[in-house]
Amino acid sequence: MVSNAKGKALVVLSGGQDSTTCLYWALDNFGRDAVSTLTFDYGQRHRIELECAQRIAADAGVPNDILPIDTFEALGGNALTEASIDVADAEDGALPNTFVPGRNLIFLTFAAAYAWPRGIRHIVTGVAQTDYSGYPDCREDTLAALEKALRLGMESDVELHTPLMHLSKKQTVELAVELGALDAMALTHTCYEGLRPPCGRCPACKLRARGFAEAGVEDPLLAVA
Amino acid sequence: MVSNAKGKALVVLSGGQDSTTCLYWALDNFGRDAVSTLTFDYGQRHRIELECAQRIAADAGVPNDILPIDTFEALGGNALTEASIDVADAEDGALPNTFVPGRNLIFLTFAAAYAWPRGIRHIVTGVAQTDYSGYPDCREDTLAALEKALRLGMESDVELHTPLMHLSKKQTVELAVELGALDAMALTHTCYEGLRPPCGRCPACKLRARGFAEAGVEDPLLAVA
Numbered sequence: 342m343v344s345n346a347k348g349k350a351l352v353v354l355s356g357g358q359d360s361t362t363c364l365y366w367a368l369d370n371f372g373r374d375a376v377s378t379l380t381f382d383y384g385q386r387h388r389i390e391l392e393c394a395q396r397i398a399a400d401a402g403v404p405n406d407i408l409p410i411d412t413f414e415a416l417g418g419n420a421l422t423e424a425s426i427d428v429a430d431a432e433d434g435a436l437p438n439t440f441v442p443g444r445n446l447i448f449l450t451f452a453a454a455y456a457w458p459r460g461i462r463h464i465v466t467g468v469a470q471t472d473y474s475g476y477p478d479c480r481e482d483t484l485a486a487l488e489k490a491l492r493l494g495m496e497s498d499v500e501l502h503t504p505l506m507h508l509s510k511k512q513t514v515e516l517a518v519e520l521g522a523l524d525a526m527a528l529t530h531t532c533y534e535g536l537r538p539p540c541g542r543c544p545a546c547k548l549r550a551r552g553f554a555e556a557g558v559e560d561p562l563l564a565v566a
Numbered sequence: 567m568v569s570n571a572k573g574k575a576l577v578v579l580s581g582g583q584d585s586t587t588c589l590y591w592a593l594d595n596f597g598r599d600a601v602s603t604l605t606f607d608y609g610q611r612h613r614i615e616l617e618c619a620q621r622i623a624a625d626a627g628v629p630n631d632i633l634p635i636d637t638f639e640a641l642g643g644n645a646l647t648e649a650s651i652d653v654a655d656a657e658d659g660a661l662p663n664t665f666v667p668g669r670n671l672i673f674l675t676f677a678a679a680y681a682w683p684r685g686i687r688h689i690v691t692g693v694a695q696t697d698y699s700g701y702p703d704c705r706e707d708t709l710a711a712l713e714k715a716l717r718l719g720m721e722s723d724v725e726l727h728t729p730l731m732h733l734s735k736k737q738t739v740e741l742a743v744e745l746g747a748l749d750a751m752a753l754t755h756t757c758y759e760g761l762r763p764p765c766g767r768c769p770a771c772k773l774r775a776r777g778f779a780e781a782g783v784e785d786p787l788l789a790v791a
Contacts, residue, residue, distance in 0.1 A: 411636045412676055442682040442720045443675045450668045450675060451637055457667040478719035486715035493711055494703035495667045 347371055350463035350502075351456050353448055354378040354405065356393030358529045358549060359467030359505055362513055364401055365522035366504045367465045377404045377461070379452055383444075384414035387535030397528045408451060413441055445478040446487055453491045453499050462499060469505040469513070481506055510552025518558060527561035538563065572596055575688035575727075576681050578673055579603040579630065581618030583754045583774060584692030584730055587738055589626055590747035591729045592690045602629045602686070604677055608669075609639035612760030622753045633676060638666055670703040671712055678716045678724050687724060694730040694738070706731055735777025743783060752786035763788065 350371040352364045367376045380394040391407060398405035445468055452464050468479035477483060481503070488501045505513050517523055531549045532539035539546045539562065553560040575596040577589045592601045605619040616632060623630035670693055677689050693704035702708060706728070713726045730738050742748055756774045757764035764771045764787065778785040 409636050409640050411634050415634050416676075416679055442679040443716065444679075446675045446715060446719050447672065447679075450671045451641075454641055454667040454672075477721045480718065483715055483718040486711055486718055490671060490708055490711035490715050491668065493705065493708040494671050496702045 347375070348463060349375045349377070349456075349459070349461040350465055351452055351459075351461045352376060352378045352403075352465045353452050353467070354380050354394045354398060355467070356380065356390040356397060356530050357467070358517075358526060358531055358552075359469065359513060360394075361397050361467075361525050361529050362517045362520065362522050363465045363467040363502075363504055364397065364403070365517065365520040365525065367463075367502075368401065368403070369520055371463065373402055377406070379455055380405060380407045381410055381448055381451070382407050383410040383412075386533070387530070389535055389537065390530050393528055393530040397525055400525060400528060406455070408455060410447065410451065412447075413444065416441075440476060443478060445476065446483075449484075449487055449501060450491065453495060453497070456499065457495055457497060462497075463502055464499060465502040465504065467505050468503055469508060471507060471509050509555075510548060511555035514552045514556035514558050518556070523558070523561060527565045529562060531562075538565070572600070573688060574600045574602070574681075574684070574686040575690055576677055576684075576686045577601060577603045577628075577690045578677050578692070579605050579619045579623060580692070581605065581615040581622060581755050582692070583742075583751060583756055583777075584694065584738060585619075586622050586692075586750050586754050587742045587745065587747050588690045588692040588727075588729055589622065589628070590742065590745040590750065592688075592727075593626060593628070594745055596688065598627055602631070604680055605630060605632045606635050606673055606676070607632050608635040608637075611758070612755070614760055614762065615755050618753055618755040622750055625750060625753060631680070633680065635672065635676065637672075638669065641666075665701060668703060670701065671708075674709075674712060674726060675716065678720060678722070681724065682720055682722060687722075688727055689724060690727040690729065692730050693728055694733060696732060696734050734780075735773055736780035739777045739781035739783050743781070748783070748786060752790045754787060756787075763790070 350367045352360065352367050354360045354364055364378060378398045380391060382391055395405050449464060449466060456464060470480040484501050484503060491499050508516060517526060531545045533543035533545045534540040541550065549560065575592045577585065577592045579585045579589055589603060603623045605616060607616055620630050674689060674691060681689060695705040709726050709728060716724050733741060742751060755762065756770045758768035758770045759765040766775065
């Protein structure tokens, strides 16, 4: 039974802080019975992300499917899928070396392809164009163009939801608190080094720590460790 | 050495009649030295398509790369990747059961991701919105929206070229003749049943035969058989 008239929602769940916050946003907006989650197994450096996603979905009481994508590894050349490349901060104005061209376009297109035969209209993703990634495929104008391409290309009324688009990391932490997602943050994974407890030194760890610090909230992941 | 000022071009080469015609269009427009080809190994029913693509590229004297995509098979539920589903003509107004939601969006996004680090600006694809497929992701408005998403999402000036977009099958055959691509048609694969000589009865064979008949040209693939 779908619990409201808005229809079904699919959350693209990476196992990280942002997508987990989005899951709780979706629970709040669409109701638990209407929400499912999709995780991509795309050759990410750390398989722990997949386990985190499964655990987060189970903890929230919603289904999780994992869809393989072997293409990014075959494309190669970036620090997100190649363990031999060190993650580095971006030079001024340059794209970071974790940039995988089109990664979010691919994720969202496959999410829409997964949603299509299942009658799921709403797709929720944790991308944001504010103070984090520097990835151009996380920006609002990119997502708007993609939504149009998906609607036309699948003859559907699919909607892409990006609740974090204009939030700072601080505001994302505050939203997680507001949505009752703080406990679930202990289950998430952020560290580029794949460490648990997190390394605290990689760009992803530093960004996460700053967000929690600015919000004045203790990161429950650190309490676990 | 790139032979002209237009830059490099990548042809999405399936091994079929349309993409082969596009390859010759690209040779004509960009020059042989500027052209390369990309083929997707996405679990299509018939591996013979991959061999055809390799042979067509070699025959034309241009490189070919094959990129795997395991995701469509995992998504399942369509006649293009599941041998257990028979290919059927579409009911009036319905999408054909060979429709894979978002397939061309994925192909072109991966093509752009492949092109990006290689400095290839032009991507050529044999999609058409005229009298064949009924696939909404082959239409001009879809491709325009996708091009915009790719440009924004990759911070690039990638251009999608669709030389067959408004051609009938008859006109596509005439274009192949004009471009000197007719001999290469003997190397292509069209039949949904994977047969060589082609079955002549599946929707793809019938469409191809009609195009050649209307153009008054003998299909060299039939002479091979």
